[in-house]
Amino acid sequence: MHVTTKTTGRFGHTLRAALLGAAVLALGGVATAQADTLADIKKAGVINVATEMQFPPFDFLENNEYKGVDRDLIDEVAKELGVKPKYIDLPWTSVLPGLEAKKFDLVIAPVTITKERMKRYSFTVPISEATAAMMKRTGDNSINKPEDIAGKNVGGGKGTSQLAQVKEFAQGLTPAPTIKEYVDSNQSYADLAAGRVDVSVNSLPNLAFAAAQRKETFTVVLPPFGKPSFFSWVGRPGEDDKSLVEAVNAALVKIQKDGRMASIQKKWFGVSAELPTVVPEPLF
Incomplete structure (x- = not known):
């Protein structure tokens, strides 16, 4: 014989409400624990x-x-x-x-x-x-301000805001510079030292540090070309x-x-x- 138990009346409603409330509280506790990264x-x-x-x-x-x-x-x-x-x-x-x-x-x-x-x-x-700036080879007198990169080869880190800014800056220059993208800044600096690019683009703090480490090789081009950031x-x-x-x-x-x-x-x-x-x- 199949027996169906049905809870009715005030007690049934109270029981269902209590069980539902307990479930909500339990789920809420789990959600809170999972949702608070700190x-x-x-x-x-x-x-x-x-x-x-x-x-x-x-x-x-x-x-x-x-x-x-x-x-x-x-x-x-x-x-x-x-x-x-x-x-x-x-x-x-x-x-x-x-x-x-x-x-x-x-x-x-x-x-x-x-x-x-x-x-x-x-x-x-x-x-x-983080203001974007440029760095050149020490002794390169053809680049004394940001606008002097017209027609030059420029290197910067792929996916960085500094690279995006120099691309925008380059649109107003004639002839347009050639912009090369690098996986990381060190590769750009290596190509700058080797003469494969004429300037490297990065934030002013990064470039100032690199130039201070290798004064005989690198010089920062001032003023920075980027907007304050x-x-x-x-x-x-x-x-x-x-x-x-x-x-x-x-x-x-x-x-x-x-x-x-x-x-x-x-x-x-x-x-x-x-x-x-x-x-x-x-x-x-």
Whole structure:
């Protein structure tokens, strides 16, 4: 005999409501645990951060040891968060896609804040100036200002905002320069030293560091040709990662106010500069 049990009346409605409420609470608890990246990081005690370690002085390898501005900054930020950082080295073209695919928690590669990127990512407060500039071979008197690259060979990192800016800048020059794209900046610098390109394009801090290391080979072309801009770290947009970006921002502001930021800047740039404590509106 098949027996069907049917719950009716006030008790039945109350039971169903109680079971439904319990299910909602249970699901809500799971959703909260899964949706709060910062909580997950603190529970694990580790923040997974990615960059390209071919971008001195921000990120580079020296005797297989990770060094640079971002390494020093993320170590301080991790202390403020009460966790340890795990550093992941990737090609630049894989860094932002990896963030979107949730392969790590935060991008600490310096990313230029642009209007287009702000539609897709959540930026932290700035970690450095990022204005685009050019570097030439020392002694090349044919290039004394940015406009002198007309008809020249120009090298820059593929997918960077600096390369995008020089392409736009080049549209107003006659004859047009030839622009070559490189996997990383070091390859562009190598071709500049060898005479295969006439200038390399990057952010002013990167070029100033490279020129200081090899004064006999490289000289920065001033003034910078790019619009004033800043480098920041990048998180995913949305509620899941909001608390993480807010916590990183609070840590970066604290590091700037207590002098640790200035010490790191002087170590790598030779000078210190005050940075915005809010995410600035990009000019391009």
